[in-house]
Amino acid sequence: MSFTDAAQVRSAQASVPAPREQSAAARGGQPGAARDAVQDAAAGLAEVARATEALYGVVAELDQLDLRGPSLLPGWSRGHVVTHLARNADALVNLLTWAKTGVEHPMYLSRADRDADIEEGSGRLPQLLRADLDAACQRFAAYARDLPTGAWEAEVDHPRLGLFRAHRVPWLRLREVWVHLVDLDRGVGFADLPPELVEGFLEDAAAHYADQPGTPEVRIEVEFPDGRQRDWALGPAGSAGSAGEGSPLVSGAAADVLGWLTGRHSGERLTGAAPALPSWL
Numbered sequence: 001m002s003f004t005d006a007a008q009v010r011s012a013q014a015s016v017p018a019p020r021e022q023s024a025a026a027r028g029g030q031p032g033a034a035r036d037a038v039q040d041a042a043a044g045l046a047e048v049a050r051a052t053e054a055l056y057g058v059v060a061e062l063d064q065l066d067l068r069g070p071s072l073l074p075g076w077s078r079g080h081v082v083t084h085l086a087r088n089a090d091a092l093v094n095l096l097t098w099a100k101t102g103v104e105h106p107m108y109l110s111r112a113d114r115d116a117d118i119e120e121g122s123g124r125l126p127q128l129l130r131a132d133l134d135a136a137c138q139r140f141a142a143y144a145r146d147l148p149t150g151a152w153e154a155e156v157d158h159p160r161l162g163l164f165r166a167h168r169v170p171w172l173r174l175r176e177v178w179v180h181l182v183d184l185d186r187g188v189g190f191a192d193l194p195p196e197l198v199e200g201f202l203e204d205a206a207a208h209y210a211d212q213p214g215t216p217e218v219r220i221e222v223e224f225p226d227g228r229q230r231d232w233a234l235g236p237a238g239s240a241g242s243a244g245e246g247s248p249l250v251s252g253a254a255a256d257v258l259g260w261l262t263g264r265h266s267g268e269r270l271t272g273a274a275p276a277l278p279s280w281l
Helices: 005-012 031-059 063-068 078-101 111-121 127-144 149-153 166-183 196-208 253-261
Strands: 156-159 162-165 218-223 230-234 249-254
Touching: 031 127, 031 149, 031 166, 063 078, 063 230, 078 111, 078 127, 078 149, 078 156, 078 166, 149 166, 156 166, 162 166, 162 253, 166 196, 196 230, 196 253, 218 253, 249 253
Parallel strands: 218 249
Antiparallel strands: 156 162, 218 230
16 A cells, blocks of 8 residues: 555544544633634644645655755755654644643754754655654644643743644644645645635734844735735834835735745745845744
């Protein structure tokens, strides 16, 4: 059975890894907050399952030469990207463990350990890279499926994003999978993302840069495939959802703006002089 066939069988058996429900009493008498958290987590996990299948389909076609070839990330081969996606799944299990137990479980012991693990794993044979990726994805899905409802409301700490609620962990995984699927440079671009996700990813990116030190003041006008338009402002004078008058204007299609905001290109696909941005996450 091929890597893709095996992944599809597991997906069909497990379906969407929805979190377990609990009674209102077990949720500590806060059914509304817990329900919102578990619903947000379940929605994110459903999207992660869909994105993971797309990832499996691309990785299944990569041979040893492909995996040694460069990705869109400077200094990283496709093998580095695949290994990073496996280790990221395990790192997010650490955050879910933190949420479940209340005991601190950071994503990585250190940035140096993270980088060493990716470097060490990147040169393995294709079948080993695929097996590692599949096992890590399955661990994340299983742990998320079995997480008690109340844990989705727990607060955990991301090394770069800071404190946030655990029900956002699936959405972090979703962003990692889609962005790095683009980085594999095998025919998937930001324009291929599900349209309903692109706007949410833009929201996150704009919020990240709204008050990020070193971010230049710039207004962004975005056009979505359905013809809608939205604007954001980045930099000290701006905030996500509002545009600062007098700031330089950059405009373009949603996929192209997302590529620029995530550092996948320098803005050459946009209208206006797109400034250099601080490094992405």
